[in-house]
Amino acid sequence: MYLQPIILSGGSGTRLWPLSREHFPKQLLSLVGEHTMIQDTILRICSLENVLSPVIVCNKEHRFLVAEQMRQIDITPQQLILEPSGRNTAPALTLAALSVLDKREDCILLVMPADHVIRDIESFHQCITLGHQLAEKNHPVAFGVAPTHPESGYGYIEVGESITENAILPTAFKLQSFKEKPDRQTAQFYLETKRYLWNSGMFMFKASIWIEKISTYTPKVLQACTQAIDKGTQDGDFFRVESVAFSSCPSDSIDYAVMEKLTDQEDSTFFPVVISLEAGWSDVGAWPSLLEASTRDEQGNLAKGDIYLDSTQNSLIFAENRMVAAIGLKDTMVVETSDVVLVVHKDYAQNVKNIVAQLKKENREEYISHRKVYRPWGYYESIDFGSRFQVKRIMVNPNASLSLQMHHHRAEHWIVVSGTARVIRDNEVALLSENQSTYIPLGIKHRLENPGKVPLEIIEVQSGSYLGEDDIVRFEDHYGRTK
Structure with a gap:
């Protein structure tokens, strides 16, 4: 069966502020390598066999930016679907699945967020190949990442017994359950038991199975998305879903709308699986994770721009417009743009979203856009x-x-x-x-x-x-x- 990439590009990346902003989120930035994150997401799957051109779901405010970035890498999306507002990943995927099934027979959906880093492309392709094989046998597939530290910023997947025997292939397990983002003590327990993987947010399944299961478990999502598609309009290169119908759609994620409910089924032939993705994955969800995902100097620093460092270790220093000098810093993130300077210790990097929330409440322009x-x-x-x-x-x-x-x-x-x-x-x-x-x-x-x-x-x-x-x-x- 054909492999249909579904690229979900609706995130805002608030924890990577001030580089990532509402009108120019992180998936449109070149943070690791020469291409932007959404470009890398698509380019890393182009060499696989039987891959169709991607369906991209994005916020309507980003439509021209996304289209231009696709033009730069000579990619013509099969469909560029515009969301009038964000309703989480389950509605976004449902819009894409309905669009795909309207144009062709059933296929395997490869669902990928547009803002992740994957360094080992060969291992990634092996995982996708295994996932394709399992999805063709009607298994819904999730991709998990073996944790390297007790991370409280990710959701987790509990694994059951292994279902793969070939040692050359990646390992696949029965999917036991999904876990919310834990506190640090629980995350430490997950790490030590070795029975839990980070939830990467990547999935594979037949388009028909997704529609069948979303109809069973969250019918209001399917109803709203069907109306939004039926009343939507093609606008040049873009498909605009109808805003009133889509605004009535419940906000829910893929894992909680459908995937976790499948773990309760007692069926020896139909059950969800999780593949252990050992491919240098990072969601680059905050400044420390970008530091970890990047190549650093001998002191563990990542410096971009006109930077001078002295006695500085394990720090990230970005300068867009001015020279920045850092002396005696350790585990610190410094980001300079034309209108904002952010300084944060890595242990408090998750709190950047609190500043963004305050800026939004005060209607500050720095929350929305760059100069x-x-x-x-x-x-x-x-x-x-x-x-x-x-x-x-x-x-x-x-x-x-x-x-x-x-x-x-x-x-x-x-x-x-x-x-x-x-x-x-x-x-x-x-x-x-x-x-x-x-x-x-x-x-x-x-x-x-x-x-x-x-x-x-x-x-x-x-x-x-x-x-x-x-x-x-x-x-x-x-x-x-x-x-």
Whole structure:
């Protein structure tokens, strides 16, 4: 049977703030290696046999970012499904399974979060091959990781008797039960008994079996997802599920919606299994796990950017914009971005989510986005701002354009730094080259285009009584943002 990758890309990665943010989460970042995490997730399975192009489920706000990252690695998703809101992994998978079965006969679903690191690709492929064999025999398959320390940030899977005999293959066990994230004492017990694996969040099963079991155990999820798919619309490269129906869907995970309920069945032929994934896996759930998953220097440090270290050990230092000097640090995480500096001891790294929750409560912009904000046409970056002005650097991709728009509360000055700009201002059209500029009064319809073959870079100076991004009235847009 064909292997259908299902990539779940709905997470926000709050514990990797300030690099990971709501509008640019960790799966879209290059944290380990040259590719982003979602790109690596797909590339590591491309060489397997009988693999279909992936189905990706992501938040609607990330659609252009995900599509661009797929274009960069020459991958055309079979379907890019947009969630209007996050409802956990079981609804996301149900949307994908319904979409797959609507287009083809039954197949094996390989369900993978988009934000994990796997270093040993050969061992990973062996586990997937074994999982494929078991899934074809109708076994729902989970993938667990042998714990290396008493981790309280992961869920666990209790294993039963082994069901594999070939020593060359990875080991598969009957799946006994799922365990919630434990306290440290319980995690230590799990480690010592050697009967528990970390729950990786990866699964395999036939698409038809998932739909059958979600119908049996959590029918409200299937009902809501079916309505959301039936009332959804294809929008170019994206499939938009209907928001009202999907918002009524219960929020539940794959393991608790279906998998753990299968362990209660008394059936000698149909039972869930778990494969021990020994492939250098990490979910990179917090800064210390990124440190552990990366290649470090002789002192155990991971340094990226313009960094100077002295008497520093087992620390992570990231610098995006400025030089950072660290002296006498141990087990410390320092992350510098254009608008935030985070300093945290590794023992308190899980508490980063508390800061993010506080920022969200106070409606701080630093929770949502970086100063560099990506758009389908390119990106803009805030350089300076005050009470009645803002300065941005704008980069427009070749043959791309911003929407035809108007502002009620601000005027704009555009200065071309490099490339060629085609400027529409009401009924006027002008071509501007390097060092030329134009002025857009408030209330005037306007559009910025790049008709050239090289990126267009401009400096935009905004002035007015209100400078928020919601002061945009769009009349036409190539990317469907007038809806």
